[in-house]
Amino acid sequence: MNQGKLLYAGKAKSVYRTDTKETLIVDFRDDITAFDGGKKDTLKNKGSYNAGVSAFFFEYLEKHGVKTHYLKMLDNNRMAVRTLSMIPLEVIVRNVAAGSIVRNYPFKEGMKLNPPVIVIDFKDDSRHDPMLNDDLIIALNLATPQELRTIKKISLEINRLLSALLAKQGILLVDFKIEFGRQGKTIRLGDEISMDSMRLWDKKTKESLDKDVYRFNKGDVMATYNSVAHRITGAVARPAAGAKKKPGAEQKEGQTSLRRAAKPKAEKR
Ligand code: 5GP
Numbered sequence: 001m002n003q004g005k006l007l008y009a010g011k012a013k014s015v016y017r018t019d020t021k022e023t024l025i026v027d028f029r030d031d032i033t034a035f036d037g038g039k040k041d042t043l044k045n046k047g048s049y050n051a052g053v054s055a056f057f058f059e060y061l062e063k064h065g066v067k068t069h070y071l072k073m074l075d076n077n078r079m080a081v082r083t084l085s086m087i088p089l090e091v092i093v094r095n096v097a098a099g100s101i102v103r104n105y106p107f108k109e110g111m112k113l114n115p116p117v118i119v120i121d122f123k124d125d126s127r128h129d130p131m132l133n134d135d136l137i138i139a140l141n142l143a144t145p146q147e148l149r150t151i152k153k154i155s156l157e158i159n160r161l162l163s164a165l166l167a168k169q170g171i172l173l174v175d176f177k178i179e180f181g182r183q184g185k186t187i188r189l190g191d192e193i194s195m196d197s198m199r200l201w202d203k204k205t206k207e208s209l210d211k212d213v214y215r216f217n218k219g220d221v222m223a224t225y226n227s228v229a230h231r232i233t234g235a236v237a238r239p240a241a242g243a244k245k246k247p248g249a250e251q252k253e254g255q256t257s258l259r260r261a262a263k264p265k266a267e268k269r
Pocket residue numbers: 090092098099100101129175176177196197198199211
């Protein structure tokens with residue numbers, strides 16, 4: 001698979017064309033940002049941890065019937081994906097009150113949200129991703145009522161699957177943000193699911209295991225990403241220093257930058 005022209009560069013990922021129209025390459029860069037890009041850094045290996053965890057979740061979700069854009073990993077940082085027409089919605093599923101809903105509404109941090117709360121934001125950096133409601137989504141023609149129902153149903157299913165998977169590793173899935181796209185009439189999960197887009201707490205200590213460590217200077221970000229990535233995937237070793245991109249040396253389907261143990265503990269079925 002040949003990497004073609006840069007199609008889009010986001011804050012932490014770049015998307016490239018390939019020689020086939022139906023396939024794109026997502027490059028998980030080592031950049032990390034917070035507060036609308038107000039805080040920025042480049043952290044060695046960060047991209048490979050997020051790519052590895054995303055690939056692991058996409059494969060797991062596909063195995064459980066959730067349609068995603070994931071095809072395979074090409075190397076530690078680059079993921080081949082199906083081309084989607086992205087829907088500019090940020091779907092956030094919340095199991096525990098934290099972050100912006102604690103700032104904006106009278107929820108106490110740590111309060112259980114049962115049933116989970118879905119919040120949908122308009123993906124538009126220039127407007128600071130304002131929160132939408134169903135009527136606004138329809139009026140803005142961002143999704144049809146049927147698509148919106150499907151998106152919510154898939155989001156809750158992803159929440160159910162990932163909450164259970166992470167719980168087996170002693171991790172509480174507090175909340176996460178996902179994005180969807182259309183492939184013809186099919187809605188597929190796109191973008192990523194990683195430490196950058198989830199809020200994860202250690203079940204026992206309630207310690208943050210995600211980008212909040214970076215946002216709020218809670219400790220060593222890379223030590224956290226390294227340890228949580230291995231905890232999630234059941235991997236056995238951290239990627240060798242400098243083992244970044246080897247264009248041409250494509251990985252086999254399902255192989256990620258994080259070398260996995262024979263079978264991740266949480267995947268016992
Ligand atoms: P909050 O609304 O509390 O800031 O975020 C809720 C959840 O969605 C968190 O897990 C957060 O990481 C994720 N999230 C919200 N907005 C974004 C975004 O623009 N990019 C990423 N990667 N994650 C986001």
